[in-house]
Amino acid sequence: MVVHGSFDITLQPLEPAFAGQDGVQLGRMSFEKTFHGELSAQSRGEMLSARTAVEGAAAYVAIEQVSGSLSGQTGSFLLQHFGTRSSSHSRLTLEVVPHSGSGELSGLAGQMVIRIEGGQHYYDFDYTLD
Template sequence: MKTAIRVLWTICFVLAFNTAVSTHTAKGATLPADETAGSPSIARMLLDKHFHDLEATSKGTMLAAGSGAKGSSGGYVALEIVTETLKGRTGTFLLQRTGTMTHGTPTLSVTVVPDSGTGQLTGLAGKMSINIVEGNHSYDFEYTLP
């Protein structure tokens, strides 16, 4: 069964001394869950994002567990292949996301996978923080390029 999800988020990338504000559309398809009788299930989803005001797209896979109910606990991991033009430099890189929710309190780590940059983004290193305020997402992307 496939389910399409469309979400419009406001994002803000802080790129060295420059700031770009953009929106992106995220859609995904759910895949069959990995289930074992008597155990929590692991949900699987394909990710597909298009950043409207930046020259970037991403595709990836996410695994998640937990009910998603308010005040609940759970976790997810995701890998995304990002194709981007960053300050005039074109290439791809991988983002790794790791998130947990403990009784409704989230923690999240988003990092550029070391040595994953290609093309003019070879050597890219960095991390991203995602801020969620009243359902709106803002992203601070700190990075270095050789």
């Protein structure tokens, strides 16, 4: 099953646990999202990021807990983010953490793609529910 929609995000910078070296900038943020569409939910999470001394080269990881309804089924689940970027290539993976689904979302598995168009955030969520 694939569902599509939009989401709003609020980012809050946090103090990194340690400073970067050799031109590396480290960052840490908490975030909250509101998902609209077939995924009608709220989420909270935390992100770690790094930018290298090379323009455009960066990476981030994040964990967020999503609570609400997915195609009418209610519960919560975790998403794990893994993203890298260089001047010529970007990769972003968001996966449902295995066995993290609760309530009617128990058994949820899948991947989410995030798009940003005209300043608005969109998601495409390809999932299965056993």
